[in-house]
Amino acid sequence: MKDDTIDEAKLRDLMNELSALPTSIEPPADAWAKIRAEIGATGKPEAQSLSPRFWQRPVFLAAAALLLVAGSSVVTAIAINRRGASVAREAERQIATVPDTNTGPASLAQFTVVESDYLRAVNDLSATLESERDSLSPETIAKLRASIKIIDAAILEARNALAADPANKMLIQMLAKSYEQKVDLLKRTTEMARS
Secondary structure (H helix, E strand, C coil): CCCCCCCHHHHHHHHHHHHHCCCCCCCCCCHHHHHHHHHHHCCCCHHHCCCCCHHHCHHHHHHHHHHHHHHHHHHHHHHHHHHHHHHHHHHHHHHHHCCCHHHCCCCHHHHHHHHHHHHHHHHHHHHHHHHCHHHCCHHHHHHHHHHHHHHHHHHHHHHHHHHHCCCCHHHHHHHHHHHHHHHHHHHHHHHHHHC
């Protein structure tokens, strides 16, 4: 158990020793002279060591402005990169959901369900490609549009043929193959725009 009692004799002795101590301690007489000499040896006048408004100097302000511009440019580049990467990941995810025509739908009703996946993938890839359009030459864009026009004509032709013969499995596979070609073309062009 802890002893909470105070030994009065020890306390009195401690107080006596404390009162015997000096109340202030003075440094040796030459100490301040040595400190002043040491400060003077550094070559900096005491009053001019640092201006209280150093941040208002033109050089400092120019450096701060340059740092601000560079920092905001880096942040903008990172934000644009992340946005483009997320759009590309979404488009690639959509492509992964597009079925393979070798094991594709056997009927027009089944294909109609799958067609929405193709259309979503085409829209996502087209949006990604549009955001990276500046990295492609005008000739490449013209060739891409011409190729897409041909594929769209094939899709339309297959759709019209299916309207007349909805049970024709070969026409369904041709339509699915045309969509697959369109998705593949957009995917390759998007990859080319990124490289």
